[in-house]
Amino acid sequence: MSDFTPKDEKDELNSRGNVEVHHDEVLANPDLMNDAFDGENLEHEMGVWTAVKAHPWACLWAFTMCFTIVMESFDMFLNGNFVAQSAFQRRYGVSVGNNEWAIPTKWQSALFQSGQCGAFVGVFLSGPVTNRLGYRWTTILALIFMNATIFISFFADSLTVLTVGQALEGVPWGFFIANAPAYASEVVPLALRGACTATLQMSWSIGSIIVAAAVLGYNKRNDEWAWRIPLALQWIFPTPLLILIFFSPESPWWLIRRGRKMEALRSIKRLGSKTEEQAHKSLAMMERTVEIEAQLGGAPNLLDLLKGTDLRRTIITCLMYASQNFAGNLIANQATFFFEQAGISPDKAFQLNLINSCLQFIANALSWILSSWFGRRTIYLWGTATNITLLFILGICASIPQSVTTNYAQAVLGIIISFVFAGTLGPISYTIISETSSVRLRALSTAVGRAAYYVAEIPMIYLASKMLNTTGWNLRGKCGYVWGGTACVCWLMAYFFLPELKHRSYRESDILFNRKVAARKFKSTIIDVRENE
Template structure:
C-alpha cells in the first residue's frame, strides 16, 4: 500500500514538473470516458450555427473580444498609409516636389509601413513560447501593457526616424495579438462557430480602418501638428478597456488540459456556455481524447516539430494562407487613400472614398458570416480569389488606356470592389483555415510561424506597392493590377492543389486526415469513424 502511495506521489510530482502537455491516456482506455468523448464530439457535429450561438453566447463574446485586439494593428497600419496622404504630415516630414506640393519620399513611406511589421515579426516568435508557458489570456494582457507604453514613442516623435522606431516597438505586441487571436477563438467555440468567430479578425481590421478613415478625414483640414497627432492619440482608447475585459476572460480549456489543469478546464467550459455539468464533462472528455492522440506522436512542442512529419504539411498550408493575403491585391486596400489620389481623385474625395470603402468592407465582413456557413472553406477561398483576379486585370486594363475623368473613376471603383470582395471572402476565410489547420499541441507556435510568413512577404510587398504607386517611384497607379493579378493567379494555383477542406471536422478528425496523408482534394470525401484514434 505504501509502495502504491509513493508511486502516486512520484507520478504527481513528475506531472507537475512537466512544462506542457500532460498525458491523459486513460481517456483512450476507459469505456465511460471514451463514450463521453464520442458524445461530446457528436453533439458538436449535430449543432447548427444558430443553435451553437444560442448555447454558447459567452464563448462568442470572449472570442470576439480576443479578436478585437487586432483593431490596434489595423488602426496603426491604416494610420500610416493615411499619413502619407495627409497634407500637414507631408509638410512636416516630407520634401517639396514642386511649389506648394510636398510628398513623403518613397524610402520613408516604405520604412513607415514596414517598421511595425518588423516589430510584429519579432512579436509572433515571442508569442508562441510565451503562450505555451503562461496561456493566451496572460500573453494578451502582457501585449496590451506593452502597447500602451509604446504608443508614447510615436506620439512624441519629432522626426521620421523616431516615428519609424516607435512603429517598430508598437509592432511587437501586434505580434502577440495576431498569433493568439485566431487560436484562442477557434478553441473556445464549438465546431459550427469556428468560421464565424475567426472571421471577426477581418472585421476588426475593418473597424480599425473605419476609425482611422474617419479621424483622418476629420483632421485633414487642420493646419497644425494635431492633424496627425490627434489620430495617433486615439490609439490609447483601446488597450486599457481590452486589458480589463481579458483579465476576466476564461482561459482556453484546450490549453488548460495540455497543462493538466483539469478542474480549471471544466470551469472554463462551463463559463463558455456548457451550463450542464454533464455536457461540460463530455466536452472535456473530447478534449482529453484529442490531446492524447496528438501526444502519442510526441511530447512537449517545439518550433522544430513544425517541420517534422505531417506537421510540416500543416505548417506550409498555414504559411501559404497568411502569405497569400499579400499577393491578391489587398495592399491596394491598405493604401486606399493614396491609391485613390494616384488614380486621379482629389485629396478630399480620396479621404471620403476611403471611409466609404472601409464601411463597405465591414459590410463584407458581416456578409462573410453567411458565406462561411453556406459554402466550403476551399470553395469560398478559391471563388473569392477568382473574382478578384478578374477585377485586378480589369483595373490594370482601364489604367492602360488614355486617361480622363471616366477612367479615373473606373480605377477608383475597381479598387473599392477588390477591397470589398477580399473582406467578404479570402480575408476572413483565411483566418478560419489557419485556425483549423494546425494541430492542437502546436497551435500557438504554428499560428506564430504562419504570421511570421505573412510579415516576411508583406515587408517586400509594401516596398513594391509603395514603389508602384509613388510619384517619385514608378507611378503606375492602377497598372499595378497587372502585378497583383499575376501573383493572385499563382496563389489560386497553389491553393487548388494544396488547400484541404476542413469544414465541419473536429480537431481529432483533422489530425487523422493529415496523419493518413490524405490528398487535399479528398479531405471532404474521406469518412472518419467516430472510434478512430490514429
C-alpha cells in the first residue's frame, strides 16, 4: 500500500497545478504492483451477481448518470410525435386537402435536427470541460442549463422559436451523452460494464414511454396545451437528477488522472469495496493503468485521438456511434409518423407507439442477459444481420398491392425492428464505445464519437423525413430498402474492424491495441497480468 498522505497529496497538487500527474512509484514498487495484480485478478474472477451484491452503490450511481439521457430521448420522441399530432399540424402545418394538414418537410427536419445540432456543439465542449471539472460537476452544470433552456421551448409561439429552443436544449444533451457512458464504465467493476452501460439505451426507452403516454393522453385536445403540457413535462427530470448527482462520487479513474489519490480511494470505498485492502488493490490497479497510458503521452487533447493506436480506437468509436443511424433506428424515432404513413389511423398509431416504446424497454432489459452470455462483437453482428433481414422484408411488404393486412404487417415489422435494435445494436454500441477508448482519452473519445453520431444523424433525419412525408418522396415502408442497404455496410465494417473486448481490463485493451492485434483475434489473444506494455 502507498504511504502517500492527504497532506502529501495536497502539496503535490499545489506544485503541479492540479493537472495530469505521473505515478511512477506504482511500476517501480513491487508491493504496489502486487496489489495491482491482485486487484485486476479480483475483477476477472468476479461474476455478475457477485459484482451486483458487492457494488450496489456503483450500480445506482452509474444508472443515475445514464438516466440523464432520458432528456434527449424525451425531446427527440416528442418532436416525432408533434408532427403527427392533429392540433400541432393545424397550428403550424399546411393543408394537404380533405381537411388534412401536415408539417412541411423542411420544418420537420428543422425540429428534429436543431436539438442534434446543439448536441453536436455540446459534445465538443464536454471533453475539455470534463477533463478540467470532472464528470460530476460538468453534469450538474449541464442540468442547470437544461432547466433554463426548457423555458424557450415551452413558451415558443412559432416553429422558429421552438426550433431555437430545441437547439439550445441540445447543448446539455451533448454533455449528458458524452459523459454518461464514460462515467458508468469507470465506476462499476468489469463484470457489470456491459449491463450498466446498456442502461443508456433503457433511458432512451423510458423517455419514449413517457412521451408516448403523454402525447396519447393529450392527443385529443384541440388547443395549444396538446403540445405545451408534454413540453412542460421535461422539467420533471433535471432537478431530481441534479440533487442525486450532487451526492454521487466522482469517478476514481478521473481523480487518479488528476493526481488526487486520497479522493480516489474514498470514491472506491463509496462505490462498494468491502475492505480497506480491497480498496487499495483497486487503487493500485487503476494507478498502474493510468501510468502505463501516461507514458504514451502527456495531458490529453483532441489531436491525441488521431495519433498512433488511438486513431484506430477513435475510428471504432465513431463508427459504432454513427452506425446507430443506419440500421432502422430512425424508424423508431419517428414511430408514430411511420405508423400513420403505413396506413394506420392516427389514434391507433399513437397507441402502437406506446406499445412500441414499452417493448423497447423490455428489449433493453433482455440486453443485460445477452451481454452476460455473449460477446459484444457477437451481439452486434447478429443483431445487425437480423435487422437487415427485417428491413428488406418491410420494403417488400410495402411494394406489393396494399390492404389493411399489409398496413398492419408494416407496422408490426417496424415494431420488431425497433425491438431488435433496442435489445442488441443500441445497448451494445454504448458498451463497445465505453470500452474501446483509452482511459486517458475517454472523455474526449466519447465526445468525438457522439459528434460522429450527429454528423451522420443530421442528414439522415432529413432523408428519413423526406422518405416518409407525403410532401416528400412518400416511400412509406419502402424506406426498408434504404435502411437495409445502409445496415449491410454497418455489418461489413463491424465484421472486419470491431474487436471483442468482453472480460478485458482497460490495461489489457491498451496492450491489444498497442500490439495492433487484428479485430477477429482479440478474443483469443492471451495477456499476462504482469505485462506492462
